[in-house]
Amino acid sequence: MNTKVDLENELVNNLQELTTAEQDELRVVSSVYMGEYEKLKADKIKSFQNSLYEQIKFYGKNPDLYEKQIGEFLQKYENMLDLLIKEYNTRFIAVNNELQDTQNNQKIAIVNIKFSITLKDEIKRKASESKKDNYEIVMQECVKQLSSCKDEMVGKINEIFFSRDKQLSTGKQSILEKIKNHFLGKQKIENFVIQPIEVELVRLEDTLNNELMNINEETIMNIAVIKDARMQTQTIFNNMLKR
Numbered sequence: 001m002n003t004k005v006d007l008e009n010e011l012v013n014n015l016q017e018l019t020t021a022e023q024d025e026l027r028v029v030s031s032v033y034m035g036e037y038e039k040l041k042a043d044k045i046k047s048f049q050n051s052l053y054e055q056i057k058f059y060g061k062n063p064d065l066y067e068k069q070i071g072e073f074l075q076k077y078e079n080m081l082d083l084l085i086k087e088y089n090t091r092f093i094a095v096n097n098e099l100q101d102t103q104n105n106q107k108i109a110i111v112n113i114k115f116s117i118t119l120k121d122e123i124k125r126k127a128s129e130s131k132k133d134n135y136e137i138v139m140q141e142c143v144k145q146l147s148s149c150k151d152e153m154v155g156k157i158n159e160i161f162f163s164r165d166k167q168l169s170t171g172k173q174s175i176l177e178k179i180k181n182h183f184l185g186k187q188k189i190e191n192f193v194i195q196p197i198e199v200e201l202v203r204l205e206d207t208l209n210n211e212l213m214n215i216n217e218e219t220i221m222n223i224a225v226i227k228d229a230r231m232q233t234q235t236i237f238n239n240m241l242k243r
Helices: 003-013 020-058 063-118 122-160 175-182 186-242
Strands: none
Touching (some): 020 063, 122 186
16 A cells, blocks of 8 residues: 555645645645655654564574564554555545635635726625635635644554554563573464564554544544635625625
8 A cells, every 4th residue: 555656646636726836835745744654654664673573582583484474564564554644644635625625715706806896896895805814714724734634643653653662671581581482392482472463463453443433533523624614704705795
């Protein structure tokens, strides 16, 4: 799952209606957003890989002997990271769509201001100016949500996918422990090394699934705030025209 490519393709499709300056601004914001999660994702995977090696070495075994299991664990870990990133990408794209719609509506309001001035329609001019200003507030909310999307994503990844190489505390083995581990036998070593990791990944998956539902609900509420603000802007405009 290439989350970066998916997000880039979606954003490119949304650039067509924007001015050059607006496109450049969105590209900068998107680039910072994608760069942040790509680096964090790589760091988390590397951290998890280091912890797997350390845990296997702790039991006096060669990590090369567990290459297949390590590969499977890393893939599952990466897939779970991608699921979380994709959920925030969905929010980022949804908010960006709302920002684009609001920008386009504001452009229409500006055109209406010019027409009302030409036609000397003071009521429509004032209503259109108020509409333009209110859309500016809505746009600021969109920008704030885009920024917080990145911060929340980083915080949530750090919360769920902790730094395993720092979390794991195996300590240094004594000579007696190493001798004991050497004679435990392959099956018992498998139980000590592999099973705890499998159990922890299942626990991590359960935690992630709950968080994904929470994030989705938050996204729906965030988008609702923006849509409601736009509806109120149109209502205020309509009421001003009736005066």
